[in-house]
Amino acid sequence: MTGQRRSAQAETGSVRLRRAEAGDLDFVIATERLPHNELRISQWPRGRHEACLGDPDYAYWLVLDDQGRPLGYAILRGLTDRHGNIALQRISIATPGQGTGRAFLVALADWAFAETACHRFWFDVFTDNAVARALYRAVGFIEEGVQRESIVRADGRRASLALMSTLRPEWQALRAAAV
Numbered sequence: 001m002t003g004q005r006r007s008a009q010a011e012t013g014s015v016r017l018r019r020a021e022a023g024d025l026d027f028v029i030a031t032e033r034l035p036h037n038e039l040r041i042s043q044w045p046r047g048r049h050e051a052c053l054g055d056p057d058y059a060y061w062l063v064l065d066d067q068g069r070p071l072g073y074a075i076l077r078g079l080t081d082r083h084g085n086i087a088l089q090r091i092s093i094a095t096p097g098q099g100t101g102r103a104f105l106v107a108l109a110d111w112a113f114a115e116t117a118c119h120r121f122w123f124d125v126f127t128d129n130a131v132a133r134a135l136y137r138a139v140g141f142i143e144e145g146v147q148r149e150s151i152v153r154a155d156g157r158r159a160s161l162a163l164m165s166t167l168r169p170e171w172q173a174l175r176a177a178a179v
């Protein structure tokens with residue numbers, strides 16, 4: 001997709017974003033390994049992050065505070081998908097519950113639909129991740145279904161994943177109604 005490097009920085013109504021670079025991986029990895037993430041997202045080795053950061057199919061984003069310091073990160077995947085499916089591979093906020101994640105998520109979807117040919121912006125979420133699931137529903141994402149007991153998590157237990165998405169016309173309608 002042509003827009004993948006078009007917007008290295010993005011200003012939205014309420015949040016400031018920047019594309020992550022190799023020097024940001026310490027923050028990404030440290031955030032990913034915070035205790036509140038342990039059973040909610042995957043923890044990748046540095047080498048996998050380095051490979052994905054250099055892969056045109058991926059986009060690493062940081063959400064920043066007023067001084068430009070990172071508050072959280074997200075990974076998008078599927079920028080080269082010819083069917084226009086872009087996945088939110090991961091999102092994590094270092095200090096949750098301050099309104100950052102919601103604004104970041106909206107800004108990421110805005111970017112995908114504005115700067116790429118994305119048709120479907122999607123992700124999966126563990127069904128027991130009540131905070132994230134409630135947030136996604138509140139923003140307007142549609143639950144497509146559940147992959148039952150499809151993942152063995154770090155604690156050895158099986159967990160189910162809910163698939164969620166928004167399609168381009170749905171997102172445009174949501175944003176026109178001012179999410």
Ligand SMILES: CC(C)(COP(=O)(O)OP(=O)(O)OC[C@H]1O[C@@H](n2cnc3c(N)ncnc32)[C@H](O)[C@@H]1OP(=O)(O)O)[C@@H](O)C(=O)NCCC(=O)NCCS
Nearest residue numbers: 040091092093096097098099100101102124125131132135
């Ligand atoms: C999910 C996550 C990205 C959301 O980011 P955040 O900055 O915490 O979210 P916000 O502060 O914008 O809050 C979003 C909503 O969740 C609610 N919320 C946040 N933390 C909460 C908590 N601990 N308990 C209940 N509700 C909570 C907020 O009240 C808010 O609802 P509102 O918009 O109706 O007020 C973040 O919590 C996180 O990093 N979680 C760990 C990793 C994870 O679960 N990633 C998603 C995997 S799919």
